[in-house]
Amino acid sequence: MKRVVSLRMARQALAAATLLVLCVTGAAAGANDTETLYQARCASCHGEERLGGLGPALLPGNLSRLTPAAAEAVIRDGRAASQMPAFGETLDDEAIASLAEWIYRAPEVEPTWTKADILESQVVPHPDGSLPDAPVFDADPLNLFLVVETGDHHASLLDGDTFARLHRFETRYALHGGPKYTPDGRYVFFGSRDGWITKVDLYNLEVVAEVRAGINMRNIAVSADGRYVMAANYLPHSLVLFDAHNLDLMKVYPVASAAGESSRVSAVYAAPPRGSFIAALKDIEEVWEIPWPLPTEPVVATGHMATPLAPQRGHDTPSFRVRRIPVPGYLDDFFFDLDYRHVIGASRDGQGGMVVDLDSGEKVADLPLAGMPHLGSGITWEHEGRRVMAIPHLGKAAVSIIDMQDWTLVKTLETDGPGFFMRSHAGSPYAWVDVFFGPSRDRVHVIDKASLEIVETLIPEPGKTAAHVEFDRYGEKALLSLWEDDGAVIVYDAHSLEEEQRIPMSKPSGKYNVWNKTRYEEGTSH
The missing domain is CATH 2.130.10.10 (YVTN repeat-like/Quinoprotein amine dehydrogenase)
Incomplete structure (x- = not known):
């Protein structure tokens, strides 16, 4: 019988053979040899194109919190309380340094993350919604604390009255932007630097849905009624909307100006009094507002009960449609007043700020914020x-x-x-x-x-x-x-x-x- 060998199997076999030669001969690792080492030792967890898998994505934009020296230490010594092994016994210092340097190089072809990739990544462990509706712990559900522990990529749940630790669970690598809760406090959503959104049922201390929105994600926002989740991406340049129930994909928004200039998204925020998401853009002089449905509007069925607010909008933008607000500068860090009418934005050079009225779209003040x-x-x-x-x-x-x-x-x-x-x-x-x-x-x-x-x-x-x-x-x-x-x-x-x-x-x-x-x-x- 003729055996069919896949391209992936052939690459892995070649990588293993080359790695054996390098280890036996002690040959110095060049660029090609370094990539071979990566494919043999790293690709099974971090992906052949460095986009991540069981382990995080290993691309320059995703490694901003990790110095090259720290990356060498992780390769050499592994990472406690994770699946990252230590390679110090099998790779010499030169090979480790070469691997660490190589993962900080930008890929020759910018990677993509499509709707199909998002859909394929979705995991829903309990699609029937069979988990109990009462907490498994005896504590005030509205006075809980979640503590993100970046040292070993875990999160701890604390009772806010006694400060007893109720649970400690592993998280995705490099959570970013802070967890976001549903209004009743039962569910929490985490966003990771490499694009994963994880929904955890705090009453039952279990992950109930997970999806990957992008390759390099800045943060997530949850609508005030808990029905929708929006992700802000650096790579690809997009905003991604999900139904919060099982993190079903609803819409991908490519982010670009009217002239077609593409932009990274610095962050997305929920604006409860307005009933909308507000997005800060890194590379075009605009602020985007995307409203979610008002309580009287028809909505996509989400399969769960929500407690909607009654926001007062200063505009009539239909649900989920982008409203572009031109601003006289690049604003990628925001602050809002209490009713979310005004957005205070910092300029890219860090030498000032401005106040924009979101209703009128006009700048109303400059701020001396050097x-x-x-x-x-x-x-x-x-x-x-x-x-x-x-x-x-x-x-x-x-x-x-x-x-x-x-x-x-x-x-x-x-x-x-x-x-x-x-x-x-x-x-x-x-x-x-x-x-x-x-x-x-x-x-x-x-x-x-x-x-x-x-x-x-x-x-x-x-x-x-x-x-x-x-x-x-x-x-x-x-x-x-x-x-x-x-x-x-x-x-x-x-x-x-x-x-x-x-x-x-x-x-x-x-x-x-x-x-x-x-x-x-x-x-x-x-």
């Missing part, structure tokens, strides 16, 4: 009868405080270094900001929201990075990350600022309280 403002981490509160917004800067040791009525600069607070995250709560007199970048990254400033002064600087552990505060639903406790591989979540009394306990974690990055995120609590970034 120093790369991190608008996505801004917060607001009432100060002397007027609402102010406060924003840390990625390139400047300062917090800018802006009056949101006339868009003037109220105050600039000098800090001990550039900051990344800022948080508060309606029930707290304080706002917290880290100084994530620079030599003082072990410090966190506490700002009195009445006096607009720094009243305390905490140093949880000298020399170790402290970042990202999140409050419980009542504003009584503040959780801070010790952002290290052998790190911890530190629980503080939000009023006395006294430390109460530490929960060991593996580089806990973000912490997300269900109540704050689903009720858009004042002081939580949206």
Whole structure:
């Protein structure tokens, strides 16, 4: 009988044979040899074209959080609590360095991710919806915290009253943009850098749907009624809409200007009062708004019960149709006022910002925000009868405080270094900001929201990075990350600022309280 050998089998056989020759002869690895090593040792998990599989995609845009030196360490030593093996015993230092260098090279042909690829990637473990409707734990479902642990790619579920760890589960590589909850807190959606959207039933602690929206994804947003999920992609240049029930594909939006100029999508946000998604674009001078159906509109059946809001739109754009809003500049980082009428956008060069009225589409103000403002981490509160917004800067040791009525600069607070995250709560007199970048990254400033002064600087552990505060639903406790591989979540009394306990974690990055995120609590970034 004649044997038919597939091209993939032939490539794998050739790779294995070449690898054997290299290992026996000790020959130095050239570019072709490096690719052969990759096909033999890496492709089965990371994909023949480096698009990912069991392991993450290994493309330059997907590896932005990993330095080449760290990549060499992972290849040599493996990664704890994952399926990544150690190759230090079978590959010499030169081969490891060559592999690490090669995965940071852009592919000769830009990879694609089509509708067919999206559909083929979808997995629904429980299509019959047979999981119980009651939580398997005894805790307030609206006061839970999810902690993303980037050190070993896990997430921990904490009881927000006792801070007991209810569950710890493995996640996709490099989650990005923060998890998003349905209004009742039962389901949470994670987005990974390499395009995977994972839906988890928190009541039953199980994955219930998963799909890959793209190759390099920035973030996801969930409509306020929990019925739709939108993904923002760098690669391909697209927005992708899903039915939230089983993550069924609804529509792919290629992102381009009217003249055909393609653009990466920096981020997508849900705007509950408007009943729409708002997209920030990296390469064209536009903001996109895509409305979801109002409660009275016919919708695609989703197979689950939702609790729709009643948004008040300032326009009549039909559901799921793109409304293009021209803006005088490239805006790829956003902040919104409370009713989502105004979007505050940072310019690409980090030297300023502007305010755009989403109803009229007009720019209404310029903002003096030099120093790369991190608008996505801004917060607001009432100060002397007027609402102010406060924003840390990625390139400047300062917090800018802006009056949101006339868009003037109220105050600039000098800090001990550039900051990344800022948080508060309606029930707290304080706002917290880290100084994530620079030599003082072990410090966190506490700002009195009445006096607009720094009243305390905490140093949880000298020399170790402290970042990202999140409050419980009542504003009584503040959780801070010790952002290290052998790190911890530190629980503080939000009023006395006294430390109460530490929960060991593996580089806990973000912490997300269900109540704050689903009720858009004042002081939580949206």
